[in-house]
Amino acid sequence: MIIKKKIQQIQxxxxxxxxxxxxxxxTKGTELVNIDDARRIAVADLKKFINEFQGGQSSIFEFKTNIDSYNKRNNLWGFTAIKGQMFFNQLVKINETNIENLTTLLKNCISLPKSLDNALTKIDLLEKHCLSIYNKAKDKRKVPNPGSVAYYLSYFWQIQDEKQWPILYTSLINAFNELNIWKESGNQADAYRYFYGLNEEIKTILKNYTGKEKTNWDAEHAFWNFKGNPNKQSATTTSKKEDKSIVEVEVEKEKTITVNPSFELSDYLIPKVASLVELGSETEKSSSSKGSAYEKLVSEIFKQLDFEVETLGQGRGRNPDAILRHREENTAFLVDAKAYSNGYSLGIDDRAIKEYINHYCPKLQKEGYKKIGFIIVSNSFRSNFDSFINEITWNTDIKRFILLSSEALLYLLAYKTKDRIQISIIIETLANLGNPIEAKNIIEEFDDV
Structure with missing residues (x-):
């Protein structure tokens, strides 16, 4: 029962x-015009994929691919993130030798529940299956996380009946926590039971307040605006609360979008690396000492991302600052860390970058690395690198040239720590995102709204 003070806050x-x-x-800051109408159109398409899978017209592999492709084009539920598609991918991959049993299990679990108790039974079945894998796994980053089960299943249920089944979003839990109305549960079934009841009570509160029935989508949108709206200033963007109003005016004026993560960045970083952005903005230190310290932190973060890191850097001649290797993926990256407080522009470095590439690519290829990339890490980037990047990727053995902001690198590490993301996913993300890769791009990729 929600107390009167909390009811007023919900109103x-x-x-x-x-x-x-x-x-x-x-999450990209784009207004979703008439989202409910767009969802209803999408529901018709997504139901076809579900029905084809349930009826045996498509395999679990085809079903997974269909859902992935459709949501990447129509990301109206946040399913492209970790608890959705990544969970699905890992679930199928780890069960490839047991695919018939997984197919039977999923057909049962994603089918429309007959009641709340039936829904909880389905959640319990899939969670126990995932726990049996998770508890035995040596590397838990490579297996489906049982903590994703309620979100994953409630997504499919809502596609089939949006009036009955709310989706257990992380952002909603964060909002309820902020209101102090959320109760932590020991398993996914208990969490969904509590969430379902809380969501129904909130809809009743809003119905009594407005005099009109409220849907699951109405409640979701309102709380998304409260906690997840990317136009709202992120607490991690500024350390001074008194500056918040000034920053928000600037955001509105310049049409810049801040994307809110579902957690505090500092909660998932050790103090040793958490100061990377501040170090890159430092103006008191000499450029050489600042540059050296920044390079070391960048190398340390890549080590924590599970790359094998060979540090080169200052005092080692015409070299990049580090070489990253990952043998399992046959992937290597040359890394240059640029501690420029006003943003990095290419300038005279283009010649040095080409020298690094021409010198180290043949060596890495002899070592058996088939995919070689180049990463520049800096707080921000001032010039347009497109022509230079096109020249490099066309005329050298570099497959991917990446501009990565300091804050994006920190968020990448935070998500890796928080969600046990495997390095293959990290490499894929770096390779697929457009330049420059900023914090909001990493949040969009890994956070469920």
Missing amino acids: TIWDNYIKTNRTVID
Whole structure:
């Protein structure tokens, strides 16, 4: 039972959502115009994939690919992130030798529940299956996380009946925690039971307050506006609360978008590396000492991402700052760390970069590395690198040239620590995202809304 003070807060959350003219913004900062109408169109398509899988017209592999491709084009539920598609990918991959049993299990679990108790039974079945794998795994990053089960299944249930089944989003749990109305549970079934009841109570509160019925989507959108709206200033962007109003005015004026993660960055970083952005902005130290310290931190973070790191850097001649290797993926990266407080521009470094590539690519190829990339890490980037990057990837053996912001690198490490992301996923993410890779791109990739 939600107490009166919390009811008033929920009513205020609804009022604030209405003041935005019911605006819903995705993790990329793009307004989703008429999201409910867009979802209803998508539901018709997604139901076809579910029905084909349930009816045996498509295999579990085809079903997974269909869901992945569709959501990448129509990311209306946040399923492309860790608890959705990544969970699905790992679930199928780890069960390839047991695919018939997994197919039978999934057909049962994603089918529309007959009741809440039936839904909880389905959650329990899939969670126990995942736990049997997770508890035995030496590397838990490579197996499906049991903590994703309730989100994963409730997504498929909502596709089939959006009026009945709310999705257990991380952002909703964060919002409920902030209101102090969330209760932690020992397993996914208990968590969904509590969430379901809380969501129903919130809809009743809003119905009584407005005089109109409220849907699962209404409640979700209102709380997304409260906790997950990427136009709202992130607490990690500024350390001074008194600056918040000034920053928000600037954000509105310049149309820049801040994407909120579902956690505090500092909670998942050790102090040793957490100061990377501040170090890159340092203006008091000499450029050489600042550069050396920045290079060491960048190398340390890549080590924590599970790369084999060979540190070169200052005092070692015309070399990149580090070489990253990952034998299992036959992948290597040359890394240059640039501690420029006003943003890095290419300038005269283009010649040095080409020298690094021409010198080290043949060596790495002899070692058996088939995929070689180049990463520049800096707080920000001032010039347009497109022509230079095109020249490098066309005329050298570099497969991918990556501009990676300091903050993005820290978020990559935080998600790796928080969600036990395997290095193959990290490499794939670095290779696939467009330049420059900023913090918001990493959050969009790995956070479920």
